[in-house]
Amino acid sequence: MFTKVIFALLFCMVSLTVHAQSVTISGLVTDKLTKQPIPGVGITVKGTTSGTATDASGRYSFTTNRKTPLTLVISFLGYISVEQEITGNTKGINTELEPTVILGQEVVISASRTPERILESPVSVERMGQSTIKELSAPSFYDALINMKGVEVSTQSLTFKSINTRGFNSNGNTRFNQFVDGMDNQAPGLNFAVGNIIGLSDLDLDNVELLPGASSALYGAGGINGTMLMTSKNPFDYQGASFSFKTGINHVNDDNTGNQQFNQLDVRMAKAWNNKFAVKGTFSFLQAKDWQADNYSNFDRIGRNFKAGDRTTDPNYDGVNVYGDEVNANLLLVGNSLRSSFQAQQPLAYGAFNSLVTNPGLTSYNAVLNQINTNPAFAALRPAMPQLSPFLALMYGLQRGGVTSQAVSRTGYNESNLVDYDTKSLKASGSLHYKVTPTIEAIAHAAWGTGTSVYTGSDRYSLRNFSIGQFKLELKGQDFFVRGYTTQERSGDSYISSILGSFINEAYRPSSIAGPNAINGWFAQYALAYSSALAAGGSNDAAHNAARGVADRGRFMPGTAQFEAAKNSIVNNTISSGLGAKFDDKTNLYHYEGLYNLSNALNNVVELQVGGSYRIYQLRSGGTIFDDLGKKLNIDEYGAFAQVAKKMFDDKFKLSLSGRYDKSTNFDGRFTPRISGVYTVAPNNNIRVSYQTGYRNPTTQNQYIDLSVAGGRQRLIGGIPEMLNKYEMLTTRKPYTDASYRAYDASLATGTPNPALLKTYEFDPRGIRPESVQSYEIGYKGLLGPKFLIDAYAYYNQYKNFITAVEVYQQNGSTYPFPKFGVPVNAVGKVTSYGGALGIDYLLGKNYNLSGNVSYNELGDLPADYINDFNTPKVRYNLGLGNREVIRNVGFNVNYRWQDEFFWNSSFAAGAVPSFSTIDAQVNFKIPSVKSMIKLGGSNILNKYYITSYGNPAIGALYYVSYTFNP
Template sequence: MWCLLLPFSSRAQVPQTISGTVQTEAGMPLPGATVFFKGTYNGGSTNEEGQFQVKADFSKGPLALSVSFIGYETQTLTLNQPDNTLLVTLRPSAVLDQVVVAASRVEENIGQVPVTVEKISQRQVEQITTPDLVAGLARFKGIDVSSSSLLTTSFSTRGFNSSRSERVIQLSDYMDTQLPSLSSYFGNLLGTPVLDVASVEIVHGPASALYGANAFNGVLLTNSKDPFKDPGLTVRLRGGNRNLLDGQLRYAVKIGERVAFKIAGGATIADDFIADNQDATSTLIEAGNNPAGSNLGYDAVSRYGDLGNTFTTGALAGKTVFLPGYTEGELIAGDNKTRSYKIAPSLSVLLTNSIRATVDYKFTQANTTYQSASRYRFVNSGAHQGRVQLDGRNWFVRGFTTHDYSGGRDPQTNGSYNLGFLGAFLQTRLVPNTYAGAPGQPAQLPYAQNYFQVYAKNYGDRLAVNGQNADEAAAYARTEANRLAPQLQPGTADFDVARDQIIHNPTPGQGARLVLRSVLNEGSGQYTLNNSFADVTVGGAYRQFLLGSDGSLFEDTKDGDRIRNYEYGAYAQASKTLLDSHLKLAAAGRVDRFQNFGTAFSPRASAVYSLGTDKLQNFRASFSRAFRAPTQNDQYIKLDVGRAVLLGNVRNGFLGYTTALGSRLVTDPTILTPGRASELASYEYSGPALKLEEVNSYEVGYRAQFFKKLYVDVDYFYNSYNNFIATQNFIGNLDGSRPSTTQLGAGAGVRFQSPVLANGTANSTRIIQVAANVDQEVQSQGAGLTLSYAFAPALTVNGNYSYNALLTKTFKEGTQSFFNTPRHKFNLGVDGQALGRALSYNVNYRWVESFLYESTFATGTVPMAQTVDAQVGYTVKSLRTTLQVGATNVFDAPNLQVYGAPSYGRIGYFGLLFDIK
């Protein structure tokens, strides 16, 4: 039908030509400026001389021609008839002239945005020095980034940071870019290719009223370039230390007046950062761990397979001995390359001058390391995402689907694996029996059993000879165990064979293979009505998860169906300007329905008052309520990590005992006798199924600009959380029931950590870790300040400061808050353009206070960090080429962001940027 209408439409109209030139106040042409008729997709861009030519139809009356360029005020000209001598002069813009869409899902001036929002321009994006876009956002106010490795980064605002970003949402043209299996974003892995980024907007604080659950602490929205407005070819090539090679490309072209095509993507390869933290794992993670350097051995943060055995009899009774284990570098076995490939083609068709249809697709694949409950090596992993969208001036309808994967499902192909499992299962390999003990022992034993027996015998023998010198006996026993019962040595043929078998084995409990094959489907729509009474926006969305892991992560099975989960919601927002547009009032609300959690309502109310005729001083205040749905992992995980079994918690809850009972049983097993039942009952644990987490947030702020030179943005917030979601460890049965005294007695000998009891039977009583709601109110507060002063185009000095504090100090036993945010941090920077905009530069100094980092993998202190990033670019206009030199962490200072992950070291590069309009 459209094919029939389009030719008719083109015959009915009489397009006429409009042309002119766009320049600066100094008379310099502005190539690449966008020239479009407001309310339509009809327009184009200027050439190298700043000239443009567009066609228009005046049959329906005057037209509004909008002319814009990054860093300059947008000019709108009303045209009553064709004009081929237009001369448009653009003036440098004030920060408050920026238009944002993320805060209210409609275009609005940043000065009258009711919440704290940051807009990062295309030029600022191009100046980011990190290989991944998200990793470079730490220079902006209130943003925390957490890098698990060189290309795997998450972001957060206002506390409760993690390597998974489960309290924020990350969107690319409003499409969620998470990998559905992990509820994680992996930096910009599935986001907009960097050369196609028009701008990035970050909303700080709750935004569930418009975006639904999990827009809990913030929203990151990446806006891509419009192929109709920004055609041309851009290529960027970079090379640097760590064997960095990076190539990015974007090509966009208009095919006639109604069709536009673009393709963007790139490839990055470098030597990854490798974690090597040899500190002792916190006893919150590994109960009964020994201190670092102990001759009994100890569980180190970045060692895997350093399993512990608690002895209940003999000379070692009450002591825990740990295996030597393997480092991350040894297990990766030389495969330390990180790489990322991405391609994103898109086709847009104008059905009318104001209605557009878009079909696009993204494919991404990466080798990287990710930290969650363990460290995971992702090999040939990534996602496919496809979208169909129809949008007009004030409405849209879209649907998209995301399919993630982690290498081939066929065990013969390469795929992703769990480093913790790899280290542990290497210790179960059969080795010759070196234990000179009781007769009848088999010729071969699992390495771990062999080691512990040799250790125990030599410890006992040495202690008998030297009396009470336990430490000397432990040192002697460790030396002898390493000599007589050595573990498989990295680099040997036996090690390589065993490693290869384990990382390709997808069988839960036997191999380390991680299989991801989940799907996220979403459909949404929105309509905005502007009238004299109020501007009203309504919309809705439906989201479906289909979770699949072949039993390697979720409670699904290899041959079973994917786990289904859904949520849907609808929202409405109304805004009204009063007092000659100096006061803007807005209210929004959203109702969401969840398969596992019922219905929730998220409201937001706000007011913005602007002073002065130019409205350059703006005071804002808002109240928001948001809900966080537990991640798909929190709902359906089933993962035995040895020290604990991680289980989903959406059914009937769990009964059990606190982990303190485990330590008590080592020294006092008689507590299990009937006569001490009341004392045993004091250790009981009872946890219901998960509920939605709720935050009530109050925010005030002030945003202003003076003389178009000094920009100020300050904010303060206070958050109060109910049903706060944290992790809870307890001793329980895998079916959720409370263990009997018999089960407690049988499991105490292995501290409830081994899946198998001493008699060889399966151990159903384990340390269990679940996501659970904390039965107390949790409170936090924070503030932020941004200052920027433009002395001249060649010099702008900027800085920002952020304060975050967790007001709640005491949590229930066994609970971790995962606040993971420094109390104080700041940035100081300078940037500018000179020599007729041919030379550009920026330098940024970042300081972050030390803070406690908690996770299910590791808990410890992240030390204070000071880093410097810098970049210089020089454009040779005749060659349309920019030479770039830059570096992240110029002085290679310690820069740990996630406890248990590697420090993010120096990455320097030299590059060329080709930009042909």
């Protein structure tokens, strides 16, 4: 199916295009001073979108259906643009560019899906070009994205980072799209981009363009907060072999591990023949020790706040990065259950004990024991007292109020004992390129990445040997493209850390307080030992510590053979088997799309583009993520868009109108428009205004997830009616609200639970629906003289059907605590946010460049019952200073970053993220004779450990030295 559709589309596009009349224009661009060729120079036909860029040897060739005479616009950052009139011969057009210091001349494509100067973009856009990539102070371009205006990052591990703009940040950000060479590189089973696991290496990256804000009108569902496009180097333009080796250390002054080594190798090779056929291959391998999450704060998962105490002082301790301690029980309820079981199994002994503990004349536990030892009526009990005395102590404690309503949690394991921190990342890609005509290129591309990392969602997931493959066929020309690709996700040996911790606990002693072996259960042993210690005259704290010692007897300790055997068994069994913590995800995505730019065909009277797409999600997790055990789940999505633009008023004002219609299997179709205008108030000074709409479908997990987390004490389920009905939440077993359950839980302290406090939660019978946003933006971008560039914008967003989640509790017989469910829902009411940003670039002279930006984001209206997960600092700013050649062949770059304190709220944990500042810096030495560069640098060079999101590891310095050949 995939191949047939692609080749049919390719044939149609070729047939439509190769018969069009065209003129071929070719030439060479060189530096006026050095006479050396300049790669990457933009060549466009004035007044059209026709054009290309020079290759590595400074040459270019393209075709246009414009007849001579015509004018070429030849521009490149750092050089004076040239307009060259072509009246006769169109081949061998040689041009010399004169170096200068003019900013803002970069050409971007993402804002309108057609080339235009960044100064004239109708919406805000950030760009990172090759000259910037080579001089980065961060270890990689992906690490440096945080320096862009308005960009924020949630770092969950060394190689797993989530990018976001304009608020509502999250660990796995589903509101931000990420494309690599036109392919959405989300993991289809997760619905968000997994950092740069299958992305591009610095050696193969041509440029990055980032659109903050809604972009659904051009790019479809998702991208409600932003879209990033990464473009690799074309082998026709960038040939030869390149490699880079980087080595360094991290975990400096880290008490968890001590100094650890970091190594990374990148290789790229490309070759073209006769400007007709080209091939490219890349390889990247990274190996390091990951950052360790070691937040041991005591977290109340019902109230979602912090409480005092640690494992030694709080019987119900639940550490943020401790797993297995999520499992708890109420000591009073356990005691009552044990008393009832004892009554059923030993009615005579129970009756005798009950007469003693209820006798008001026996004022102490010793008096009760004395009665048994001296009263002939109890002589028959004396031989069994070693076995029965714990029940006597329990009954005494229950009767006399010693055993109170106290939650007790199991002893957990630190994350470092459960998660694989041996980070690895291997990426490889290859592509074949064939030019059907000088302007039509066919591409077959394959990319595959695998590795070991850690990701934070509703839990901490250890991603071991996780892999994603992307495979693409594409045909593109100057006015069109058609492509099809598939993304194949494989979970490898990945597992849930809290399930692992809980199951190791269960392996040495079950938690259960029901059944024939209940007496040997952990909570039963705890309750009996606690009662005995308390009855013997111990303090409450001492009794709890003694009880834990008894219940933990035989506990598997990290590093022992018993612990490792249990761990290996659990991580090698799937979640759906009921015996393990391992995922078995083999979810796939298939995507087909095409675009045609009719502007040239219409002689550029107006700019007109049309396009469409079709996507299939195949959910295949074997019941370990989705509700797909024994069945197959598919989700189909399709859409179409059109955009028209026109310059008016002597080309001083450009108006653009865009619109897109999309439909998904489980939801109604919707239309998302965009209107933008750019007004040139003076040469190289433009004001832009836009109204944009965006939407995103509930993710595959929002729809069909069915997953146990938090040590098995919580289940995440999808929000569509099918899933709600599976658990009878719309009918016979409506769940209770979080607030009412907490009130009911508190009533247990009285010894008489009050069911009247429980209030049912009413789900919308339509289930969860797509989220949408209306975004209003005004901005200015301009050159104030040739050395000063300023870019500013302000925005206001209003969300409808904002996708959030609720936690509810469903009664399951007499089981306590009630099972907890996390369910995605739409917030009722308005959710608004607003903010702005300002960025400057200033050329100081003598090749010094000063840059800086500041962004402000604020949350507006919220529904009354909405849990705030804006997760964004109000203020953040970046400052940069660099010089590509401060002295001969030596350059440097320094970036300083600061952000304000804010509160982070997620399904995993909630807490304050303190303000922090970091400095990244590098010094490089270029060796032109061997086309090489040596770089000495570091990120967070002052080694001030910080967190970007609560519950994730603290990030320290990474110091490195690298050697790059032919960058």
